[in-house]
Amino acid sequence: MNIVVLVKMVPDTESRLEIVDGKVNESGFKYMVNPYDEFAVEQAVQFKEASGGKVTLVSLFSNDTSIDTDLRKMMAIGADEAIVLRQDGYRGDRPSANAKTISDAISEMNADLVIGGVQGIDYYQGATGPMIAHMLGIPHVSGVTNLEMNGEKFTAKRQIEGGLQVIECSGPVLITCQKDMTKVRFPALKDIMMSKRKPFENREVSLNEGNDVNTDECSLPPARGGGVIIDGESAEEKVDKLIEKLKTEAKVL
Amino acid sequence: MSSVVVVGEVDGNEVKDVSQQVAAVAAGMGDVVGIVMGKNIAEAAMKLSTSKIIIAEDDTLENYDPVRFSSIVTQVVEQTNATRVLMGATTMGKDLGPRLAAELNWGYLGDCLEAGDEGFVRPNYAGKVLAKSNPTNPVVVSIRNNAYPAGESWSGTVENFSGNIPDSNLTTASIEKIGAGTVELTEANIVVSGGRGLESPENYEEHIRPLANALGAAAGASRAIVDAGWVPHSHQVGQTGKTVTPDLYLAIGISGAIQHLGGMSGSKFIVAINKDAEAPIFKVADYGIIGDLFEIVPVLKSKLDN
Ligand SMILES: Cc1cc2nc3c(=O)[nH]c(=O)nc-3n(C[C@H](O)[C@H](O)[C@H](O)COP(=O)(O)OP(=O)(O)OC[C@H]3O[C@@H](n4cnc5c(N)ncnc54)[C@H](O)[C@@H]3O)c2cc1C
């Protein structure tokens, strides 16, 4: 089986974000593998281990090579090779243009399965996967929490309001992974060493015109002023005051 | 005026509340055409609050399928010359929206917090940044639940979808109902969440679920207790869990880490119960009770029961 894994490099944004002139200051950003995409890598490697085949990582990113070590870590998990599409002026908030560039690259790869994350933790669009699927003319299932493969057939479970939708299909199909799809392994030292010898291709690609909407202005969400601390002599008194406030001030009860 | 297509969803005999909210938003943007797809949905679909409703009913539409649904909406857009498609940011909307945008060659704005004539606002970086845009080109938009009041149900003109429904090689084998009778997190008006302060999964069952039931609320959780295996991931609120925007959010024994706040700080009112006065959750809570949850929660539950 030929599996393509879509890996997005996203800023590690533990810290507070700074806005300058209506734009997020991205100058200090360090990039890491989008957490959801790690599930995709692990799942792809498990399928390969069970029934053979090849796992290729595809990532569209800028010319910044500081991400290479993180991608190598994904190869240490068991991916066979990586293709990094290097784009001058790459941005992560252009799903339409990026999907076009990525689908052009993978259309020649004859993948039976294309697998990625449910969303990037940068812009939270969750758009690139379904867009690529449409461009490749294949179906997709998004937000999958469990994926099984029996011969040519896939069974995917996705969480919907009030239940799990169990979907069956044959490949090629595009799947996006929700957290908990599988447990991502810690690669052994020898796998990390081995990963350094795996093929790692940097391929220049040009900017694509997409239909993306430009962001006009970014801002920080209005700070929620801390409200009141409800005090009282006893648990009972505090609870009474709380219920009173929820009824009369907040009017939510 | 340009026309706007609203993709409605039904739940049993009713149109989903989020679809009515979206219909209300769309009403301010132009002539609104609703499209509802499914099996045995005609009666419910007629309650969608748009002046014209197109109903696509077919056995093959019983369950959401991105290929079929995207094609149908594309045909409706072509028939109506619409320049916008709006839908709820449900599990269907978030899946359909981007595929549809690709099929139409339009832009896509997912999970919007605000939508209207002045533009759209969507969260970036787990809600730590808000991004505003005002597209002039056609767009597909999904809008978060509870962002707007629902439109009133009224009867517009109804038509049957007359285009074609493509084949798809996805088949829904089943829908496994989980947590039957419980309220869905992202649709709930009230959410009661518990964290590590509960100390054990038994205490979650004893304190959080009954309180949620008493309030007709959904039960949520911090990642700490999801990772510990106390409750399934479907309960997780936060950056790597669900984003909720209820009228009331109760955080019980939750410290309020930035990743948790990302998923719930859009709630209208927040209540925090925590024994640590310094817990960051109090910085976002409208009402805070500093105290032992094992003393407070049982009293709260019994008072609410009365
Ligand atoms: C990349 C990344 C993504 C993450 N995504 C998420 C996410 O989506 N959602 C999420 O929630 N977290 C997420 N986290 C984890 C987050 O950083 C915190 O670790 C987590 O939210 C802490 O959970 P908690 O508040 O239950 O536990 P703790 O931080 O341990 O807090 C427990 C609280 O309970 C209080 N307490 C203890 N006993 C009592 C008592 N008897 N009565 C009252 N109060 C009591 C304590 O004072 C404390 O404040 C993420 C972390 C990372 C790095």
Ligand SMILES: Nc1ncnc2c1ncn2[C@@H]1O[C@H](COP(=O)(O)O)[C@@H](O)[C@H]1O
């Ligand atoms: N630049 C990219 N390179 C490779 N994969 C990507 C890229 N952007 C998005 N993806 C894939 O699409 C998923 C959703 O991303 P997004 O649409 O940006 O939220 C990610 O988890 C990746 O699997």
